[in-house]
Amino acid sequence: MVQNPSESPPQSEPFAADLLRGHTDTIVLGVLRGAESYGFEIYKTIRDATGGLYEIKEATLYATYRRLVKDGLVEASWGDETQGGRRKYYRITDAGRAVYAKNVQSWTATQRIINTLLNVKGGTP
Amino acid sequence: MxxxxxxxxxxxxxxxxxxxxxxxxxxxxxxxxxxxxxxxxxxxxxxxxxxxxxxxxxxxxxxxxxxxxxxxxxxxxxxxxxxxxGRTAGTVAEHLAAHAANKVRPRPGFVTGTVLLSVIALAALLLFVLVLGDHGSPAPAVLFGFALAMCTGAITAWSLQQETSQNYPLPRRRALGYGAAAAAAVGLCLCALVAVAGTGLLVAGIFVVLGATVGFIRLGLSQTNRRKPWVRAMARDYQAQDRFTQDPVAAARFGIYTAAIWILAIAVFIWLTFTLGWGISWLALLTGLALFLVVLARMLFPAGEAERRQAKRE
Structure with missing residues (x-):
């Protein structure tokens, strides 16, 4: 995992960035679930979905893509753009869908447990 | 810019x-x-x-x-x-451990369900043949054929949705697609049989088979990987470990030897059949097979290969 030392602990972000970072693989799989996409588009989707709050480092994403491709959860292919740089597109595989579903399930369960343990009711302590 | x-x-x-x-x-x-x-x-x-x-x-x-x-x-x-x-004892142990860790047992509900469906399919097939046999009315034949096709489709779709030790389950829609195509294919075969009783069914059957073919082609082309990571890792480790991948020349030589052996064996077989009859001529094919296996063994595991490889490494 790539971590920029300047943005570690005493941070102003109102959420746990390292916790989010731990789910990068699943987040990318989730983005790709709808349609195939390329690096910058995936980056933008994640950034915009969080309202610009959470900007994942692109370096982290490249490591994620390589891992996902190696595990066969995602397939990569070069696009045939005529102008500008060629784009590398990523497409989720059936194995990727299964892993995504499993991870979402385990996250939902974990979240419930943590909420119970922290005595959270309706999002406020 | x-x-x-x-x-x-x-x-x-x-x-x-x-x-x-x-x-x-x-x-x-x-x-x-x-x-x-x-x-x-x-x-x-x-x-x-x-x-x-x-x-x-x-x-x-x-x-x-x-x-x-x-x-x-x-x-x-x-x-x-x-x-x-190459393969060391460590990687083999790792693979065994990976297999043990990823073992998925079939679900009891699925096993009972498929057995039941198979029994129903078998019964439908028997009844179908019986009804067709007496040249009776086509209506029950169509009914049983339909039941058989449905069972086939259901078993296919259900099986593909199961997670196994090696594979992740197929998504529901894709599995249903395969099931529908399988059902259509079976339906067509039966329609062709029933066609003895009416041409209208044959025409319907042709449309069904066209649909099934197109469906299978579409599903096949868009099929993505569903192998689990540990299976892929194992395949990577074993890849290119056999002699033919490492040494294309040996593979080519083996191909030519094979062709020569079988051409010879078949020629001798035909000659013996005409001169001495069936009783003896089959021995030519048997000899050909034995020769083929010996060549295969010599090609895959050449004598003295281990020592040579050892020497090269040092």
């Missing part, structure tokens, strides 16, 4: 990748990063950011590019090591 800011990104990437042995993987990565950075710069410029500032932002957002490169370099080394060392 001006060329000044372009050269900025390009220079940055050239610097970052400088001095590295450029393999295909790194070249790929560089090209990918470059095109993504260009998109980001274009977006920033669209918001009215100056080209130089846009390039600086894109570079900053990229993060630690050396870390990505380092990862990829380590990855390739690992791969080549596994290739040259």
């Amino acid at each position: 001006s060329s000044a800011e372009h050269s900025n990104i390009h220079r940055y990437l050239d610097d970052a990748f400088a001095g590295l042995p450029m393999n295909a993987e790194l070249q790929d990565l560089k090209e990918e990063i470059r095109s993504n950075m260009q998109s980001r710069v274009a977006e920033l410029e669209g918001q009215g950011v100056a080209p130089a500032a846009a390039a600086a932002t894109a570079i900053d957002e990229l993060g630690d590019v050396r870390a990505i490169i380092g990862d990829s370099g380590a990855g390739t080394n690992e791969g080549s090591n596994a290739g040259s060392n």
